[in-house]
Amino acid sequence: MELLKERILREGKVLSGDIVKVDGFLNHLVDVELMKELAREFRRRFSDERITKIVTVEASGIALGAICAQEFGVPMLFAKKAKSDNIEGGLLQSEIFSYTYKKKVTLIMSSQWISDADRVLIVDDFLANGEALRGLTEIVRAAGAEIAGIGIAIEKGFQGGGDKLRAVGYNVQSLAIIDGIEDGKVRFREDGAH
Amino acid sequence: MELLKERILREGKVLSGDIVKVDGFLNHLVDVELMKELAREFRRRFSDERITKIVTVEASGIALGAICAQEFGVPMLFAKKAKSDNIEGGLLQSEIFSYTYKKKVTLIMSSQWISDADRVLIVDDFLANGEALRGLTEIVRAAGAEIAGIGIAIEKGFQGGGDKLRAVGYNVQSLAIIDGIEDGKVRFREDGAH
Numbered sequence: 001m002e003l004l005k006e007r008i009l010r011e012g013k014v015l016s017g018d019i020v021k022v023d024g025f026l027n028h029l030v031d032v033e034l035m036k037e038l039a040r041e042f043r044r045r046f047s048d049e050r051i052t053k054i055v056t057v058e059a060s061g062i063a064l065g066a067i068c069a070q071e072f073g074v075p076m077l078f079a080k081k082a083k084s085d086n087i088e089g090g091l092l093q094s095e096i097f098s099y100t101y102k103k104k105v106t107l108i109m110s111s112q113w114i115s116d117a118d119r120v121l122i123v124d125d126f127l128a129n130g131e132a133l134r135g136l137t138e139i140v141r142a143a144g145a146e147i148a149g150i151g152i153a154i155e156k157g158f159q160g161g162g163d164k165l166r167a168v169g170y171n172v173q174s175l176a177i178i179d180g181i182e183d184g185k186v187r188f189r190e191d192g193a194h
Numbered sequence: 195m196e197l198l199k200e201r202i203l204r205e206g207k208v209l210s211g212d213i214v215k216v217d218g219f220l221n222h223l224v225d226v227e228l229m230k231e232l233a234r235e236f237r238r239r240f241s242d243e244r245i246t247k248i249v250t251v252e253a254s255g256i257a258l259g260a261i262c263a264q265e266f267g268v269p270m271l272f273a274k275k276a277k278s279d280n281i282e283g284g285l286l287q288s289e290i291f292s293y294t295y296k297k298k299v300t301l302i303m304s305s306q307w308i309s310d311a312d313r314v315l316i317v318d319d320f321l322a323n324g325e326a327l328r329g330l331t332e333i334v335r336a337a338g339a340e341i342a343g344i345g346i347a348i349e350k351g352f353q354g355g356g357d358k359l360r361a362v363g364y365n366v367q368s369l370a371i372i373d374g375i376e377d378g379k380v381r382f383r384e385d386g387a388h
Contacts, residue, residue, distance in 0.1 A: 029307040032263040058253035063260040069226040113223040
């Protein structure tokens with residue numbers, strides 16, 4: 001999606017360690033008008049999927065998730081990151097490795113709010129190694145719900161998480177895929193080349 | 195606001211320890227249509243304030259924050275909860291006590307995205323003892339920005355955080371104020387009685 005790619009080129013900052021910082025419009029200061037455009041694009045790409053629920057994970061996925069839910073006219077449900085080992089009953093859960101915090105984190109979701117009647121669109125602002133998405137897909141499947149698609153704002157293609165999800169059959173639609181960073185500049189994958 | 199109060203009465207669950215669970219529409223499964231109505235009400239109550247930025251705190255404030263930002267036509271900025279003691283430079287911060295996690299948590303925000311040119315509306319889904327709000331007001335003031343108001347979905351009035359903020363001069367507008375829980379039922383404060 002050209003609008004998002006231009007924004008990344010204009011305002012994103014490439015840091016050491018292949019980090020692309022987009023905290024001026026995506027995941028700290030949030031440009032909700034841009035979010036609306038991303039949500040419209042997901043709506044276009046998943047128009048035939050009869051989505052009943054948007055699922056995401058705290059924290060930065062929630063802004064995009066909420067605005068996608070508006071666009072699709074359905075509720076949004078977000079997985080929480082367990083802060084303690086005491087996890088109450090009635091919860092779906094999946095253990096993932098967080099590269100940000102360099103430790104295991106348990107994603108949790110109440111089984112009360114998702115069922116086999118749901119057709120879910122999973123959304124997130126970022127997809128890199130795909131650990132968070134793996135956890136979300138596990139939880140949604142454990143609830144018996146159908147994963148109708150996965151919508152991502154920015155995918156770091158060179159970290160492989162997205163292609164791993166595509167390889168097992170998920171319809172992963174990323175609006176900008178960064179395939180490499182060279183001399184401090186991002187290089188995008190061609191549209192449709194995944 | 196009657197719409198929200200009715201929803202709390204109909205779908206909220208009173209648990210032991212004065213906890214009111216509203217995770218079926220506010221802070222786990224999120225009814226974004228309801229959020230839109232809350233945002234419209236804030237817009238009405240703060241219409242003269244020339245708001246330039248919505249500020250909230252992760253995680254559950256983000257959904258309401260994003261939809262308020264849309265309604266006001268401004269960006270949303272959310273404070274993060276520091277996950278480690280290694281906090282990089284250029285960050286505004288405030289230490290609060292989290293009653294949920296029973297420990298100190300540091301709220302952080304990049305000083306790059308807020309300045310003395312901003313007139314901020316702080317929003318959050320819940321206000322109880324007011325620790326998170328105290329932290330947010332500290333950070334926003336440290337940035338030199340003006341706090342034009344505080345908009346809360348549900349205030350637990352009997353925990354005193356809201357009235358403490360009002361006492362020091364903030365315009366705190368809560369759309370439902372729970373003043374007590376008796377025999378497992380919530381009792382609301384009369385509108386305009388704060």
